[in-house]
Amino acid sequence: MSLTLTVDGDRWRSHLRGVAEAHPGLVPVVKGNGYGFTPGRLARKSQWLGVDTIAVGTYEELPEVASRFDGSLLVLTPWRPFVADLAPELAGRVIHTVGRVEDVDALLTRQPGARLVLELLTSMKRHGFAARGLWDAADHLRRHRSARLEGVALHLPLAQGSHLGEVRRLMNDAVGAGLQQPGQGGLDTVWVSHLTATELTALRTSYADFTVRPRMGTDLWLGDRAALAVTATVLDVHEVERGDSFGYRGRTVPKAGHLLVVSGGTAHGIGLEAPTGGSSIKARAATLARGGLDAVGFVRSPFSIDDKQRLFAEPPHMQASMLFLPSGARVPTVGDEIDVRVRYTATTFDRIVLS
Numbered sequence: 001m002s003l004t005l006t007v008d009g010d011r012w013r014s015h016l017r018g019v020a021e022a023h024p025g026l027v028p029v030v031k032g033n034g035y036g037f038t039p040g041r042l043a044r045k046s047q048w049l050g051v052d053t054i055a056v057g058t059y060e061e062l063p064e065v066a067s068r069f070d071g072s073l074l075v076l077t078p079w080r081p082f083v084a085d086l087a088p089e090l091a092g093r094v095i096h097t098v099g100r101v102e103d104v105d106a107l108l109t110r111q112p113g114a115r116l117v118l119e120l121l122t123s124m125k126r127h128g129f130a131a132r133g134l135w136d137a138a139d140h141l142r143r144h145r146s147a148r149l150e151g152v153a154l155h156l157p158l159a160q161g162s163h164l165g166e167v168r169r170l171m172n173d174a175v176g177a178g179l180q181q182p183g184q185g186g187l188d189t190v191w192v193s194h195l196t197a198t199e200l201t202a203l204r205t206s207y208a209d210f211t212v213r214p215r216m217g218t219d220l221w222l223g224d225r226a227a228l229a230v231t232a233t234v235l236d237v238h239e240v241e242r243g244d245s246f247g248y249r250g251r252t253v254p255k256a257g258h259l260l261v262v263s264g265g266t267a268h269g270i271g272l273e274a275p276t277g278g279s280s281i282k283a284r285a286a287t288l289a290r291g292g293l294d295a296v297g298f299v300r301s302p303f304s305i306d307d308k309q310r311l312f313a314e315p316p317h318m319q320a321s322m323l324f325l326p327s328g329a330r331v332p333t334v335g336d337e338i339d340v341r342v343r344y345t346a347t348t349f350d351r352i353v354l355s
């Protein structure tokens, strides 16, 4: 009775191992909904993989992973003065990301022995220091002798051509800012995202003194889609005639067929898909002429039966969805499982079955 993620365990685990072996220093990212798997499960898998550090998105996510993974915990959202102090048992495990000069001083005043990485502003323009700010940050670090600088972090946009030029410029800024602090860990690590294997190799070659630590979520956890299957359960089937009314809004059925009630709704992250057949007036007129159901307002759903994507009879409900199956199509029976295409990062499953 559920929206289920079924994982081919052997295949998934061998993919995870392969990625970890190909990327020394890998930092699994376990934020958000845990890419569909939940952060807790990914924390345990990271422990199994044997990595020494994982990354969460927010401070609020720390408790769920801290008890399932015993290494270091990098928080990707930059620290701000309004972040609550860490529980003492976490303080030594957490690596803060810092992106503003004033926050270096504020954090180290509150937690003098804090572990931190300095984020550099990339072409993403999300968070981080520009070159000038790094000089000031280095100044602050010199004044807080027990601070533990764990490196610099770059959050790069998804690849549009090579990132290497930008990475080199930023690395030169960081080296030039005099962040090298004897006895304080120094600047010997760069944490990066979204670099290709070739770019990572080039970076390691150019900056041989540095440890390059790739943060990876999607390509790690979701990199082998064939290991994953998402299904919904058929909960009810109703034969309908043209003109029968149904649903929350009392719509009428445009032609004979079946209404299916299937598990999976807005609470799972199931949403409306783009209308079928293009949205131009001409395209809509063409579908109308063909008697297309989208022309009467039915919208494509992510559920498919017999490899054909089916239409929502009305927008998804909270935990279930109503589909319309025109007559002629094979009608599944209650209890059957049907395929669902989802965005894993936006989906909450009722059940995760890991073989």
Ligand SMILES: *Cc1c(COP(=O)(O)O)cnc(C)c1O
Binding pocket: 029, 031, 076, 155, 192, 193, 194, 215, 216, 217, 218, 219
């Ligand atoms: C989410 C995130 C990642 C991982 O991104 P994926 O595309 O899922 O691999 C890496 N770095 C930062 C800063 C992030 O916020």
